[in-house]
Amino acid sequence: MSDLTKLTLAAAREGLQKKEFSAEELTKAFCEEIDAGNGAINAYVLPTPEIALEQARAADARIAKGEARTLEGLPLGIKDLFCTKGVRTTACSKILDDFKPTYESTVTQNLWDAGAVMLGKLNNDEFAMGSSNETSAFGPVVNPWRRTGSDAKLVPGGSSGGSSAAVAADLCLAATATDTGGSIRQPAALTGTVGLKPTYGRCSRWGIVAFASSLDQAGPITKSVEDAALMLQVMAGQDPKDSTSVDAPVPDYRASLRNGIKGLRVGVPKEYRVAGMSAEIDKLWEQGITWLEDAGASVHEISLPHTKYALPAYYIVAPAEASSNLARYDGVRYGMRQTGSDLIDTYEQTRAAGFGREVKRRVLIGTYVLSAGYYDAYYLKAQKVRTLIKRDFDEAWDKVDVVLTPTTPSPAFAFGEKSGDPLAMYLEDIFTVTVNMAGLPGLSVPAGLSTEGPPLGLQLIGKPFDEETLLRTGQVIEDAAGRIVVPSHWWRG
């Protein structure tokens, strides 16, 4: 195998700039890795080597002319939630069938405009609903990490499981992902990768298949914090086509990346010490505190009193919005259609056959909580909780600049371990959903290995639009923990 695929995005970028290798060589190396490994990992649901090679050759031409753009010639994987022009986009649901958009999502267009190369479309939980990538219509993704001495298949997290696994397994330099309740950070934590969920409104949602509109946000999964900075730099920006995108300046994230955190005030919320938290997670958290203190930060216990209501409130708001967002998949205009005896029968058969169990469950929950007579008790109450969660953070920002927590309550789990129990699965989001509910940026950084072997992540939560501080703090953790890479490339067969 080629060492080119082991490079970080930043290192590959430097190599291309120094003409140590060409974009075509780099892209071919990835295409070969995908050929060799995707069968076992199932990260890609649609590799696009022809598009990739064409883009790579164009990139080489630009580099030769000295016209390289920010991500010129750098091969990426794209979560199948992003609409890609002329390239099948399914959100990993049967209901979209072989839908080929006639348009390109703003975020991916930003990447192509910066010269990036598309290796293909990445697996995810159906409509981004799941925490293990087991709900995908294309089958589960396998985590490149295994427990020590075991070859039991572990989940790569979800919903961006294809993105996290592809990055961890060197099947792309970096990947796009989306995060509604933890779908970037949790899979990043479970695969030893860096996952950045930007502030709500930082990246355009235009052209991304919607799950829960008030929570969805695109972001990168990468091998390093610097790579995340590079990716966000290009992905971010206000978009007139998305009313909820925000016109806030996008700073040069890499410029301040290694400025250190002397004097930074770090909050540790006491409510995150949940009952039954494992000793090793607790230990990891303590380690993180020590690293940050050693780098000159001050650590303060803070209180986010409404944390315990975040998860139940999230599982009202997100399904409610999803039930409405998914109404357009009706078999009338595009995607799959099961022709029934009449209109209603066609709707019912199409949606019964097109949606998987988890999607149906959430559509039902969402329909229920919005129904007349239940709206006030559920949806309205959940929105009030959301306001309180935001207020908790607003008050915290008076005392601290960034908040440190674990990303997940446990390391990667085995296939089938939680998929039969929705509530156990929903608990995967316990540390991450508050961030979405408050619209804040969150970053998961690999911080160590669990006793079982697979990695664990620490989460940093920042002030609105202060991804800069998050990345700078994340860099400190990465420097202290060292980059965590999968010990064996077993999947290459």
Next chain:
Amino acid sequence: MNVEAKAAEAANPNLIQGATGDWEVIIGLEVHAQVNSHAKLFSGASTEFGGAPNAHVSLVDAAMPGMLPVINEECVAQAIRTGLGLKAQINLRSVFDRKNYFYPDLPQGYQISQFKSPIVGEGEIEIDTDGGPKRVGIERLHLEQDAGKSIHDQHPEYSYVDLNRSGVALMEIVSRPDMRSSKEAQAYVTKLRTILRYLGTCDGDMEKGNLRADVNVSVRKPGGELGTRCEIKNVNSIRFIGQAIEVEARRQIDIIEDGGTIDQETRLFDPKSGQTRSMRSKEEAHDYRYFPDPDLLPLEFDQAYVDELAKGLPELPDEKRARFIKEYGLSAYDAGVLVAERSSADYFEAVIAALDDPARDGKLAANWVINELFGRLNKEGTAIEDSPISAAQLAGIAKLIGSQAISGKIAKDLFEIVWSEGGDPAEIVEARGMKQVTDTSAIEKAVDEVIAANPDQVEKVKAKPTMIGWFVGQVMKASGGKANPQAVNEILKKRLGID
């Protein structure tokens, strides 16, 4: 009918007579008015009427995956203008909600509307009734998307969907249940339509479905408890609104008088049968699961924005009518006729502008516009915008009458000439010798000739002075209609010795 009931009916001519006594009908209207705008409410697609099916459909209108709505500011401004025209509360913050239901011509599976927080709150419209002016309350106005159109008659097995209208902006204008007769409801819609057309916020074209009404009807014994209402959906002409209310009120009265009860339901009016029929019952009503659309931020603007729009508003029909009455001495009725359409009011104002002495000739000009011009235009089926007689020409005719240069009778001939041949009225009168004769000596001469030629008639008129009209006619005839009739009358009286 007993004496008291008769007295009540005299007091309230709107009551409907039933077998058990009189009934009062209570009417409220929800009018859907298509916003006059180039692009749809949340997409850049054209709102042009016609065009091949699905020619004006954007990715947003077709609800492709990942598409997001972006508010069209033009539509917001139009809604605010309308609110101002209805003397209504303008809400500086309003919220768009999703109204969820499945239908093939609703691609998103929800309609974006405003449920809890509409852009416009309470206002009012003044209508004319037989009992004098009456105020009808406006409860609210909100913005929402129109749906597409399902076409069921083009294929034996399939229905077709045309999304050209999908996403076009509508204003739903909800009245208070303040109307008490079909006539009042018709007057309300007519007046609302006039205001919208003045404002330029809706073209009011009911044939194209750009203005249509849901009519809520209930009946009760006068002064009694409110009855259960039925909603008649999508009535698309003012005549049908009247008919629908009449038959629906009668249907409800008959049911109640037969010992039945009214079921709250949605009904349709069938113009062919002249009946309403049930569309869906309350039990079948959708649960729309309204919730704020998370793709859109609350709609917010400041008072300065509203004030700026207010400055640009045209004079509205009520104000214009009051001014016409005050400045030109028009009757309320005539002023009302002139302001009913902005185009006729504009025409009249152009006539006024071309007069030398509007205070003297304004009322006269109004009469000519209403009686001669409108009459002729109606007969020919010509719109005022295409009138062969320009405002300046009509003012020319009015000036000639006002200055007594021509008589009213000659003026009618002149009107005909200008209508069919064109030209400057004053020049035509001059060139064709149509000027009225006010020279007394000429008139005296003609009078003397008529008296001399008709000795028998002279005898008769002395016995019966009302016969003087016959002499006036003879003199006018002799003068070719050009003699001033008043002068003729006076001279005749003098010569004939009649007081």
